[in-house]
Amino acid sequence: MSKVMHGRCLCGDIEFQAIVPKKEYYACHCNMCQKWSSGLHFSVIAEELNLRAHENLQTFRSSESAERGFCRRCGSSVLYRNDKSNLLVVNLGLFDQRQDFMIVTELFIDQGLCSLDGGHNRLSEKDMEMRDL
Numbered sequence: 001m002s003k004v005m006h007g008r009c010l011c012g013d014i015e016f017q018a019i020v021p022k023k024e025y026y027a028c029h030c031n032m033c034q035k036w037s038s039g040l041h042f043s044v045i046a047e048e049l050n051l052r053a054h055e056n057l058q059t060f061r062s063s064e065s066a067e068r069g070f071c072r073r074c075g076s077s078v079l080y081r082n083d084k085s086n087l088l089v090v091n092l093g094l095f096d097q098r099q100d101f102m103i104v105t106e107l108f109i110d111q112g113l114c115s116l117d118g119g120h121n122r123l124s125e126k127d128m129e130m131r132d133l
């Protein structure tokens with residue numbers, strides 16, 4: 001059952017309600033996420049994102065098929081949206097109840113700077129190509 005979860009950026013200029021299918025998050029090790037968030041990037045899949053405040057949401061096209069959004073005032077990274085696959089993810093760290101989420105999968109482990117303990121899935125770039133993620 002989907003849940004409505006509230007979150008905001010560091011300065012509060014961006015505030016939202018996200019509809020999330022599950023209280024789960026992904027940890028991405030890809031080279032782009034390293035640049036974007038200094039290492040591992042934790043994100044939550046959202047079915048819908050209702051922005052309550054967004055004057056300072058700036059988007060940046062990070063690849064042909066995807067854009068990333070961040071707060072122009074405080075610099076918090078906020079979202080990743082892929083036009084091709086229609087995937088929308090929101091950064092875990094912005095959610096008020098982020099401790100309630102569980103990790104499901106680490107992505108691009110072959111590009112990672114570190115690894116996480118636990119019984120979750122771990123996918124390399126090659127694994128992801130095979131699954132067409």
Ligand SMILES: [Zn+2]
Pocket residue numbers: 009010011012013014056071072073074075076
């Ligand atoms: Zn902000």
Ligand SMILES: [Zn+2]
Pocket residue numbers: 028029030031032033034041
């Ligand atoms: Zn990534």
